Amino acid sequence: MLSGGPIGVFxxxxxxxxxxxxxVEQLPRYDYLYLGDxxxxxxxxxxxxxxxQYTWECVQWMFKQGCPLVILACNTASAKALRTIQQQDMPGLHTDKRxxxxxxxxxxxxGNYTQTKQIGVLGTKGTVQSGSYLLEIEHFFPELKVYQQACPLWVPLIENGEYNKPGADxxxxxxxxxLMQQSPGIDTILLACTHYPLLQxxxxxxxPAGxxxxxxxxIVATSLVDYLQRHPEMEQRLSKNGHRFFYTTIDDTPDFDHHATLFFGTQVKSEFVDVREEC
Known part of the structure; x- marks a missing residue:
């Protein structure tokens, strides 16, 4: 039994x-629970x-495992579920969790990355259609022009291990x-899906060069470091034994472990869980 609880990453x-x-590179001493749906x-x-529905089921499962803090490391879930979870699902039910x-x-x-003030955003269809990046970037950098492009086939290519093969090109x-046909002045492209670094x-x-x-x-890791510094009441509730636990909702855990090891950089050993049965 851990003292405190792990940080959940979904x-x-x-x-x-x-x-x-x-x-993990920036905050190695904490305990973590990773769940891939x-x-x-x-x-x-x-x-x-x-x-x-899917995201909330997974978040609730992570709460039940003792996670006081959950990071939605998924742009689509962040775009389409986070606001509802924060504003409608959690108040009065999970007031001590975030x-x-x-x-x-x-x-x-x-906005700190661009000189031309023109940014391209590559994401899933769900992330692009939500308009979340347009709204959030305008809030912090109203002078920027943001161009979006959905890439619906990139995640299936990556999830099926085809990202490094010629067919992906x-x-x-x-x-x-x-994306570039929308504006030749784009000088910064955001990979607004956590799968996409595998295609980088x-x-x-x-x-074009430059x-x-x-x-x-x-970016997210640095933001989390800052969040924990600003919220010591949460930081003190997190266990710090350097443990990492991996779970997946697919019963072929060896296949998940193989691909997850490529993404994570070190050996991954996961367990299967059916979050629908436990919620």
Whole structure:
């Protein structure tokens, strides 16, 4: 039994491990519980209602495991479920717990990367349609012009281990061309999906020289460090034994472990859980 509770890190699949890896690098002494909802992934093309339902089920499961703080390391869940969870689901029910997302901390700093004041956002269909990045970036950097491009086939390619094969090149170039056709002045591209860093080398190869490609891992990790410094009442409730636990909603855990190890950078050993039975 741990004293205190672990930080929960949630994603619809394995993409959130790119954020989790950065968090562990900056905050290694904390305990963590990672949950990938691979059994119902991808989330990108699902409705607001469905994404909220799935995300809330997973968050509640993590609360039951003792997590006082949960990070939605998933842009689609952050875009389509976080506000409802924070404003409607948790008040009066989980007043001592917190759920944070990845969109706001990214929007707070993305304007610092551009010289032309033109930014491209690559994301899932759900993230793009939500308009969350447009709203959040305008709040912090109203002078920026933001262009969005949905990349609906990138997550399936990555989840199925095809991201580093020649067949992925066509779809990488297709969506990048569609984004850059919106404005040749784009000098910064945000990877607004935690899966996309696995495609980063291919993305850079099909972009003009000098364009910044920004992943979220370090941004979210730095924001979490700042959050814990500003909220010592939460920091003191977190256990600090350096333990990491991995769970997935797909029963083929060896397959999850294989792909998750590539994302996380070290060996992953997961357990299967059915969050629907436990909620």
């Amino acid at each position: 994603d619809s699949g394995i993409g959130g491990l790119t954020v989790f890896r950065s968090i 691979n059994g119902r992934a991808p989330y990108g093309n699902r409705s607001f209602k469905t994404i909220h 759920v944070l997302g990845v969109i706001r901390p990214t929007a707070e700093v993305i 066509y779809y990488v170039k297709l969506y990048l061309d569609q 080398d291919k993305i850079k190869a099909y972009l 364009i910044n490609v920004v992943a979220q891992g370090d």
